[in-house]
Amino acid sequence: MTGQAGPAALRRGGRRRTAALLAVLLPVLLPALLLLPATGAGAAGTKTVAADAKPVVTLSARQAGKGGGITVKGRGWRPNALLMMLICGRSTPDRGVIGGTNSCANADGRAVTTDAKGGFRKKLPVAEPPVPCPCVVHVATVTGERADADAVFVVAGHPTAPLPKEGTGGRLAVLATARLEGDSGILTWFGAPPARRLVLTVGNLGQAPVEDPVFEIGTAHGVFAPQWEERPWRGTIASGRKARIELPVELAAGAHGDYQISLRYGGKVLVEQPWGVGRPWGVTLFWVLLCLVVPAAVFRIGMAVVDKVRPRSARSPARSPRAPARAGRRRPRPAAATTNPPAGSADDPAATTAALPWFTPDSAPSGNRPTTKGQS
Incomplete structure (x- = not known):
């Protein structure tokens, strides 16, 4: 009896301990089990929102006059991105900045860098844009992938x-990635204007054909605003059709560095393409050679002039190339004067030499006297 009751009692005791353990752990494990699906869904949702989120800009005040200041806050931007803040006229958040940065107060803009979370906070002085309002505070990236955001703002006292x-x-809309085609020739290495072709494919999304569209090519260097030039294109793009567009792009002579090429149509920027231009080292080489050759030529000319104008007596005596001067050879004595010295002087050669036996015809010896013809 006792042997049969022992195992049953053990089983009942084990069940009680298991039930007590579950009663203790259930309040702790149940919230964790309930949070696991929610956490996974929340993470997925957060990633989706982060992927689809657009940059946002908020202002400390919606209206201010010239000379004042507002605080601009932003979130949802790329981390550690360089941004430019401008007050632009003739703009709305729906249509953007009509006319590009030419409609903005560029001289009073401010640059700001986002933090690691993609946010920023910066004070912006209020300035009047060059065109009438409606106005916005326009924030856009300077480098990297393009992103921008606008916030409605009223410049008090500015015309509307x-x-x-x-x-x-x-x-028109761009259907394919634009690219710059072409190479630089040897003349570009010596400062000739760099030239390329901007090639892209556009499609007509409207209801009417587009005939002979006039595009605008903008070239920007660094953080400066682009300079726009018109580039007409001859042709017709029917509704729902596409066309390949090639437009020439040319920079100024001697241009080098990082440039940004933009294409605009109907006041809307369609394409932005970076372009890195190398330094024209041929120009540098030319100036280096010029700095070496010109001083040498001036020195040679100066020495030739000095040799011409200095006195003849100061020049070194000319030497015959056939009889070069030898070491230890005595120089010849100067030639004697052409005038005869007076007789009896120390310079007279007859006074310094022995007298010769000169004879006259009458005093000559008989043996040496000349005979005349006919004499015996």
């Missing part, structure tokens, strides 16, 4: 004008 009407005809 209605925005230009949007065209109801064709609407």
Whole structure:
């Protein structure tokens, strides 16, 4: 009886201990089990939101006058990105900045760098843009992938004008990635203007054909605003069709560094393409050689002039190339004067030498006297 009751009692005791253990651990494990699916869904949701989030800009005040200041805050930007803040006229958040940065107060803009979370906070002075309002505070990236955001702002006392009407005809959009084609020749190495071709494919998304569109090519160096030039294209793009566009791009002579090429149509920027231009080292080489050759030529000319104008007596005596001067050879004595010295002087050669036996014809010896013809 006792042997049969022992195992049953042990089983009942084990069940009680298991139940007590579950009663203690259940309040701790149940919230963790409930949070696991929620945490996974939340992480996925956060990643989706982060991927689809757009940069946001908020202002400390919606209106201020010239000379004042506002605080601009942003979030959702790329971490450690360089941004430019501008007050722009003729702009709305829906249509963007019409006319590009030419409609903005570029001289009073401010640069800011986002933190590791993609946020920033910066004070911006209030300035009047060169065109009428409606105005916005325009924030855009300077380098890397393009991103921008606008916030409505009113410049107190600045004139206001209605925005230009949007065209109801064709609407062009870029269908493929634009690229710069072409190579630099040898003349570019010596300062010739660098040239390329901007090639892209555009499509007409409007209801009407686009005939002979006029594009604008902008070239920007560093953080400066682009300089726009018109580039007409001859042709017609029907509704729903696409076309290959090639536009020439040329920089100034001697240009070098990092440039940003932009394409604009109808007041909207369609393409932005970076372009790195090498330094024209041929120009540097030319100036180095010029600095060496010119001083040498001036020195030679100066020495030739000095040799011409100095007195003849100061020049070194000319030496015959056939009879070079030898070491230890005595120089010849100067030639004697052409005038005869007076007789009896120390310089007279007859006074210094022995007298010769000169004879006259009458006093000559008989043996040496000449005979005359006919005499015996």
